[in-house]
Amino acid sequence: EVQLAESGGGLVQPGRSLRLSCAASGFTFSNYAMHWVRQTPGKGLEWVSGINWNSGNMGYADSVKGRFTISRDNAKNSLYLQMNSLRAEDTALYYCAKDAVAATGTFYFDSWGQGILVTVSS
Amino acid sequence: DFQMTQSPSTLSASVGDRVTITCRASQSIGTWLAWYQQKPGKAPNLLIYKASSLESGVPSRFSGSGSGTEFTLTISSLQPDDFASYYCQHYNGYSPATFGQGTKLEIK
Numbered sequence: 001e002v003q004l005a006e007s008g009g010g011l012v013q014p015g016r017s018l019r020l021s022c023a024a025s026g027f028t029f030s031n032y033a034m035h036w037v038r039q040t041p042g043k044g045l046e047w048v049s050g051i052n053w054n055s056g057n058m059g060y061a062d063s064v065k066g067r068f069t070i071s072r073d074n075a076k077n078s079l080y081l082q083m084n085s086l087r088a089e090d091t092a093l094y095y096c097a098k099d100a101v102a103a104t105g106t107f108y109f110d111s112w113g114q115g116i117l118v119t120v121s122s
Numbered sequence: 123d124f125q126m127t128q129s130p131s132t133l134s135a136s137v138g139d140r141v142t143i144t145c146r147a148s149q150s151i152g153t154w155l156a157w158y159q160q161k162p163g164k165a166p167n168l169l170i171y172k173a174s175s176l177e178s179g180v181p182s183r184f185s186g187s188g189s190g191t192e193f194t195l196t197i198s199s200l201q202p203d204d205f206a207s208y209y210c211q212h213y214n215g216y217s218p219a220t221f222g223q224g225t226k227l228e229i230k
Contacts, residue, residue: 035219037219044209044221044222044223044224045166045209045211045221045224046221047218047219047220047221059216059217059218061218062218095165095166100168100171104215105215106213106215107213107214107215107216107217107218107219108156108168108171108211108213108219109156109166109168110168110177112165112166112167113165114164114165115165
């Protein structure tokens with residue numbers, strides 16, 4: 001059974017940094033692209049960032065480009081999101097999500113974590 | 123900007139009803155569309171990919187259709203477990219995935 005478990009969220013002041021982690025199990029992590037997707041009541045679901053299987057290609061939403069960095073450690077079956085210069089509008093529930101197709105990546109998601117809340121407020 | 127627009131935003135229906143949710147793309151996307159179900163307090167769950175392919179384990183009362191700019195998700199006979207929110211999503215493997223704003227399916 002695929003399991004994805006996010007950690008590292010919490011309350012942070014505007015302009016500060018936070019690092020999210022996602023521990024994966026139940027599948028061959030190194031075979032799949034992985035993504036971060038966030039959700040807010042007002043803006044709904046928003047793809048934030050994705051990374052291919054070998055870290056050779058990363059992508060970001062325009063809203064986070066230059067501030068967020070995605071990375072992975074295949075030896076540790078872990079995905080990360082370094083979030084710098086946080087803004088109030090980054091407040092959201094952040095999900096770790098597994099790409100549905102091995103190797104190439106498709107940007108649709110067949111497994112999701114339970115989500116971790118990030119609140120940016122002074 | 124590219125957009126995915128779902129309608130209706132809220133839908134009231136009864137157990138046993140046939141319901142349809144529509145998703146429109148602001149430009150043609152072929153069949154690169156997925157549908158998800160989300161229950162309160164839970165993560166989204168993949169139902170349909172490539173517009174009409176049923177994800178493994180998803181009940182056959184769910185079906186998807188469409189291509190180009192107009193797509194539909196149909197539930198043939200609503201079950202109590204189906205009352206949830208539904209989201210469409212455009213994907214193509216190399217550019218940001220875009221979600222619709224969601225449709226909340228409520229009990230009438």
